Amino acid sequence: MVAGYGFVLPTMVLFVLFVGYPILHTFYLSTAQWSGFGEASFIGLDNFVRAAGDPVVQRAFLLTVGWALATTVLQTALPLVIAAMVAAVPGPVSVVVRTALFMPGIVSFVVSGVLWRLIYDPNFGTLNAAIQKLGFEDFNHPWLGSADSAIPALLVVAVWQGVGMSMLIFFAGIQGIDPGLNEAAMVDGAGVLQRFRHVTLPSLRFVTAIVLALNLMNGFKVFDLIYVMTGGGPNNSTQVLGTYLYGLAFGSASGSVPQLGYASSLSVVVMALCTVAVLFQMRLSRRAGR
Amino acid sequence: MSTPTTSMRTQARAVRWGNSAVLLLISIATVYPFVWMILTSIRESNSVFGGSFFPERITFDAYARVLEFTGFMGHYWNSLWMTTVTCGIVLALSTLCGYAFAKLRFPFKNTLYIALLATLMMPGTALIIPVYLQLRSFGLLDSQFGLILVYASGAAPFSMFLMRAFFESLPDELVHAARVDGAGELSVFLRIVLPLARPGIATVLIFQFLSTWNEFLMANTILQTPEKLPLQPVLFSLQGEYSTDWTTLSAGLTLSAIPVILVYVFLQKQFIAGMTLGAVKS
CATH class of the missing domain: 1.10.3720.10 (MetI-like)
Structure with missing residues (x-):
């Protein structure tokens, strides 16, 4: 019994100091007005009331939710189809494809963000250069610099980085399907698409639930990529909750005075969204597991 | 019995080839930014914009610069x-x-x-x-x-x-x-x-x-x-x-x-x- 506590103690101490207490502290801070120095003043739920009426927060909230839904759909549907295709090609091709598709997933968001900024560069970027070669000679669209194209441009990078992981999970799931099911379907004359629809998809219900929930959670957490590539701009058009609250607390969005209380109230909102994702996962995996 | 099996085999082969082609294209597109990054890092700095895809001359000056100045x-x-x-x-x-x-x-x-x-x-x-x-x-x-x-x-x-x-x-x-x-x-x-x-x-x-x-x-x-x-x-x-x-x-x-x-x-x-x-x- 003593040994049990002894083994667990070091982890628990660090956890309480740097995770557990900070979470509780966030809730406290969200009810305060504080620059980080001097006394914090308790203002009840005013921060949340202010957040609800702040047009930047409204936008950021909708964008965070929209981003999470979009990445979830794209990073679940594409990898599922790709995984099914990978499962049907000869071994060597399969290895090459899996290695290639997973590669973007292992570099940091800073590396991918900086790299894609060069690709999207309006004057010298590879993307515009390629479009110019197709015959549109004065094409120099500022992909990240215009409010209309910034979000789709960011989504492309997120999907580029996220497809590999989900694809591998689906691929592992497909490998686990009883080959007899496919053979039986073939004997019954089912074509490729019918087998995908009636054998592969139903067999992957549980895996799909996991991938959906995982992508949803990661979607709500979005920060690094947007911070690196656009910093929330232009004109707050790519501002998500994470980048906005970070700016309020540590950066430029607050002007000169850090607004730790107001920023913390947004942290609470982010936590709430992530909790929703977890509950969604629990529900989904219970249903999928019958 | 033999006709459906043969046609199915033909179909399976077509699917394998088609899938392979599509997947390899996707793979190339996925890896392309990394290839471009590495090629850019070994170019001469005046040939970055408007140069050919593969650098005409390879140089490691950029690596020397990044190590020296940062x-x-x-x-x-x-x-x-x-x-x-x-x-x-x-x-x-x-x-x-x-x-x-x-x-x-x-x-x-x-x-x-x-x-x-x-x-x-x-x-x-x-x-x-x-x-x-x-x-x-x-x-x-x-x-x-x-x-x-x-x-x-x-x-x-x-x-x-x-x-x-x-x-x-x-x-x-x-x-x-x-x-x-x-x-x-x-x-x-x-x-x-x-x-x-x-x-x-x-x-x-x-x-x-x-x-x-x-x-x-x-x-x-x-x-x-x-x-x-x-x-x-x-x-x-x-x-x-x-x-x-x-x-x-x-x-x-x-x-x-x-x-x-x-x-x-x-x-x-x-x-x-x-x-x-x-x-x-x-």
Whole structure:
């Protein structure tokens, strides 16, 4: 019994100091007005009331939710189809494809963000250069610099980085399907698409639930990529909750005075969204597991 | 009977070829940015814009520049040792703790376990403010040690979770037998259990190495002295300083990605097992 506590103690101490207490502290801070120095003043739920009426927060909230839904759909549907295709090609091709598709997933968001900024560069970027070669000679669209194209441009990078992981999970799931099911379907004359629809998809219900929930959670957490590539701009058009609250607390969005209380109230909102994702996962995996 | 089988075989072959072609195209498109990055890093700096896809002359000047002007090696070293120490701490904490949750009995075990797990999905942005304040009150702001503590405590629950799953798969008899021989819990753990846990340990280490090496938000916020910074925040600021010098920028990106790509290529099997297991379990 003593040994049990002894083994667990070091982890628990660090956890309480740097995770557990900070979470509780966030809730406290969200009810305060504080620059980080001097006394914090308790203002009840005013921060949340202010957040609800702040047009930047409204936008950021909708964008965070929209981003999470979009990445979830794209990073679940594409990898599922790709995984099914990978499962049907000869071994060597399969290895090459899996290695290639997973590669973007292992570099940091800073590396991918900086790299894609060069690709999207309006004057010298590879993307515009390629479009110019197709015959549109004065094409120099500022992909990240215009409010209309910034979000789709960011989504492309997120999907580029996220497809590999989900694809591998689906691929592992497909490998686990009883080959007899496919053979039986073939004997019954089912074509490729019918087998995908009636054998592969139903067999992957549980895996799909996991991938959906995982992508949803990661979607709500979005920060690094947007911070690196656009910093929330232009004109707050790519501002998500994470980048906005970070700016309020540590950066430029607050002007000169850090607004730790107001920023913390947004942290609470982010936590709430992530909790929703977890509950969604629990529900989904219970249903999928019958 | 033979006609449908033949047509099916033809169809299967067509599908294999079609799929292969499409997938290889997707693969090329996926890897293209990396190829472009490496090619840019070995170009002459005046041939970046408007030059051909493959550089006409190869030069490593950009690497010399990034090493000379940015203190790159110092930051590289910071990333390397901080990642290594973090991996060590996380490994020690998570094996001990995971083993206790899997095989030992003590009051409130489940409560503690659930408390640890409940926070797994908490994003960094939601914690950065209180963590920053906590470090400040300990006098650990701008301290690499403080940052390592934050990394270790944030990562330990997840690794503990992986290790626990691993230890649970070991038979109870193994532990009982060693106890009957009079070994204390710590020596059972160190001499019997830990050596059997190598695959689990490899998974945890690879996962941890990658996530610590790539971490940006905490490092960028907690450390201020330039000499103390690991690579990611430095790369971020290079983006501003070298915004027109793409060869130097690409050289920096390439250098920073080399360790993770090496780990990925050489330990691909464990790596993918770890990443997918990690993803599925969380």
